[in-house]
Amino acid sequence: MNILSDYPSDSPEHLLHRLYAEQCQFLHISPQAMQQIAVEYHLPVSQVASVVAFYSFFHTKPCGRYHILFSNCTSCGYLTPEHNLMQMLCEQLQVIPGKTRQDGAVSIGETSCIGMCDQGPSLLINGIPLPRLNPERINQIAHHIASEVPVSEWPQNWFAISDNLYQRSLLLTEQLMPGSAVQMALMQGTEATLRKILQSGLRGRGGAGFNTAQKWQSCRTAPGNTRYVVCNADEGEPGTFKDRFLLQRYADALFEGMTICAAVIGASKGILYLRGEYRYMYPHLVEVLERRRKLNLLGQRILGQTAFQFDIDIVVGAGAYICGEESALIESLEGKPGIPRIRPPFPVTHGYLGQPTVVNNVETFIAAAWIALKGNSWFKSVGTKQSSGTKILSISGDCEFPGIYEYPFGTRIQHILEDCHAQNVQAVQMGGPSGKLINARDFDRVISFEDISTGGSMLIFGARHNLLAIHRNFAHFFAHESCGFCTPCRVGTQLLKKQLDNIANGRSTIRDIEEIKQLSSLIQHNSHCGLGHTAANHIIDGLQLFPQVFEQNLQQDFTAQFDLDQALANAEHIAPGDNAAIHLD
Ligand SMILES: Cc1cc2nc3c(=O)[nH]c(=O)nc-3n(C[C@H](O)[C@H](O)[C@H](O)COP(=O)(O)O)c2cc1C
Ligand code: SF4
Numbered sequence: 001m002n003i004l005s006d007y008p009s010d011s012p013e014h015l016l017h018r019l020y021a022e023q024c025q026f027l028h029i030s031p032q033a034m035q036q037i038a039v040e041y042h043l044p045v046s047q048v049a050s051v052v053a054f055y056s057f058f059h060t061k062p063c064g065r066y067h068i069l070f071s072n073c074t075s076c077g078y079l080t081p082e083h084n085l086m087q088m089l090c091e092q093l094q095v096i097p098g099k100t101r102q103d104g105a106v107s108i109g110e111t112s113c114i115g116m117c118d119q120g121p122s123l124l125i126n127g128i129p130l131p132r133l134n135p136e137r138i139n140q141i142a143h144h145i146a147s148e149v150p151v152s153e154w155p156q157n158w159f160a161i162s163d164n165l166y167q168r169s170l171l172l173t174e175q176l177m178p179g180s181a182v183q184m185a186l187m188q189g190t191e192a193t194l195r196k197i198l199q200s201g202l203r204g205r206g207g208a209g210f211n212t213a214q215k216w217q218s219c220r221t222a223p224g225n226t227r228y229v230v231c232n233a234d235e236g237e238p239g240t241f242k243d244r245f246l247l248q249r250y251a252d253a254l255f256e257g258m259t260i261c262a263a264v265i266g267a268s269k270g271i272l273y274l275r276g277e278y279r280y281m282y283p284h285l286v287e288v289l290e291r292r293r294k295l296n297l298l299g300q301r302i303l304g305q306t307a308f309q310f311d312i313d314i315v316v317g318a319g320a321y322i323c324g325e326e327s328a329l330i331e332s333l334e335g336k337p338g339i340p341r342i343r344p345p346f347p348v349t350h351g352y353l354g355q356p357t358v359v360n361n362v363e364t365f366i367a368a369a370w371i372a373l374k375g376n377s378w379f380k381s382v383g384t385k386q387s388s389g390t391k392i393l394s395i396s397g398d399c400e401f402p403g404i405y406e407y408p409f410g411t412r413i414q415h416i417l418e419d420c421h422a423q424n425v426q427a428v429q430m431g432g433p434s435g436k437l438i439n440a441r442d443f444d445r446v447i448s449f450e451d452i453s454t455g456g457s458m459l460i461f462g463a464r465h466n467l468l469a470i471h472r473n474f475a476h477f478f479a480h481e482s483c484g485f486c487t488p489c490r491v492g493t494q495l496l497k498k499q500l501d502n503i504a505n506g507r508s509t510i511r512d513i514e515e516i517k518q519l520s521s522l523i524q525h526n527s528h529c530g531l532g533h534t535a536a537n538h539i540i541d542g543l544q545l546f547p548q549v550f551e552q553n554l555q556q557d558f559t560a561q562f563d564l565d566q567a568l569a570n571a572e573h574i575a576p577g578d579n580a581a582i583h584l585d
Helices: 015-026 031-040 045-054 085-093 135-146 180-188 190-200 212-221 242-249 251-265 276-294 326-333 362-374 376-380 413-419 467-481 487-504 510-526 530-534 537-545 547-551 564-574
Strands: 066-071 106-111 123-125 128-130 165-167 228-233 269-274 311-316 357-361 390-397 403-408 425-430 436-438 457-462
Touching: 015 031, 015 045, 015 311, 031 045, 066 085, 085 106, 085 135, 128 276, 180 190, 180 251, 180 362, 190 212, 190 251, 190 362, 190 376, 212 251, 212 357, 212 362, 228 251, 228 326, 228 362, 242 251, 242 276, 242 362, 242 390, 251 269, 251 276, 251 311, 251 357, 251 362, 269 276, 269 326, 276 311, 326 357, 357 362, 362 376, 403 413, 413 425, 413 457, 425 467, 436 537, 467 487, 467 537, 467 547, 487 510, 487 530, 510 530, 510 537, 510 547, 537 547
Parallel strands: 066 106, 165 403, 228 269, 228 357, 269 311, 390 457
Antiparallel strands: 066 123, 123 128, 390 403, 425 436, 425 457
């Protein structure tokens, strides 16, 4: 039985898909397989090996037939206030975390946020999300695995993912009729459509807030014959899951936006880069694309326009947060490790395969489709001067109604906290770990590019939450996700992680706080890409807003950060003896 092949990988032409298919069949990618794939793809073996090594969802040693990854996010993570759910399952199935059980049946590990933060503690089993975990469900999972029940025969309701849509505004109120926006754009002409988007003031919803029409215009006029439209559905920022919802419920509007962009810039190929954690949505998205082809909304002569042909492929990632950075994403699309490029040149002139490329977020394309249909005034009817329209938020953490909320820009944070029934809020992390940590003094501020900007997530921490544990979680996340290309980020994020571990373990003094500040500034200012620039944000904010969180764990006097006794524990076990002189007092 090979459960990993229970769901499809039908685009083997892409290297990532080919590697995925290999892993489905053999539960790992062996050196022989890498050689074979290198021959098939006319690539050096070293490139295939570097891709396998780069992405955390590929393995060079066999994983279990039931391969389980618990999300270690602060919202959908396995550590509940009462239980360590991963440890429970490991104990029941006699698995060591991170290792495959000797009989090859099960492997259990952890992974970065899987985008199920509004669904309770969650895991991926053979790539399929299983939300709402609790001790009872853990017992049931252990029982099913022990009895070797195929995942496809597990109760379907275990896998159900609720929408949790609580607040709609411009984009989520109604479904866009397939073809309506494309038809309007083609009828009005691409120049008029671009002007409409420019006048709407639409800015990218993926985080940086770059002006969308300017991006499209730069790509449209860039030298080159072939242009590409790429949708960034990597959504790896912990606490963010709005694109998951949009892909599931509003895929038509997304593909409509990509098609309009293609018409404007003159592209005939689009690619949706879907994060590996959302692979379970692949069949649904393929179905929507297929339906659109039948409606002549994709393919040749779209809506009868002889000169307009465009189609969309889906490429599924393999567990690397950095691939959300647009140039790393393009590298990944090209079948390489996702290492950010040196910019400039920017993707609008030198993107996919060196050609002019527009990369936009899922929500940006959906907004563009609606603007093409309903006009710029409709879009600008809400929002603020520099931030027109609405923002779709993923809200999770300590509130009664975690889920999806769409608000006009300019909405007060306090208002949002009341809507989701958050009480006793100590802090909110806006825009995920790379964003901004705020406390109650900021709750009267508003969401907007000119005030508190967010790529789409609000992580709420109530009074009960230990903020040091949150910082530690974020520091571990960045150290794990750093691509390793540049030293300030590769080494700096590891050092920050270690510093926070030391504070939590009571092995730091006030001098370490100074070191943390210097280190944070160094990483922020000397790293190559946005991951490094933002990795220390939460610590800088935390030290400013909640210094006591760090200080209360400090030692007054010098304490060795290196625990010699612990380091020697193994050796002492092998050669028992007690030489008092080697111990520190
Ligand atoms: C480390 C890192 C991760 C990112 N992840 C995402 C992501 O998951 N989705 C996204 O749309 N943009 C992400 N971005 C921003 C993209 O680089 C890019 O700005 C965005 O896709 C452009 O689309 P927009 O203009 O529609 O926002 C990330 C940036 C960095 C530095
Ligand atoms: S800043 Fe970090 S993620 Fe970005 S290139 Fe450097 S090592 Fe890689």
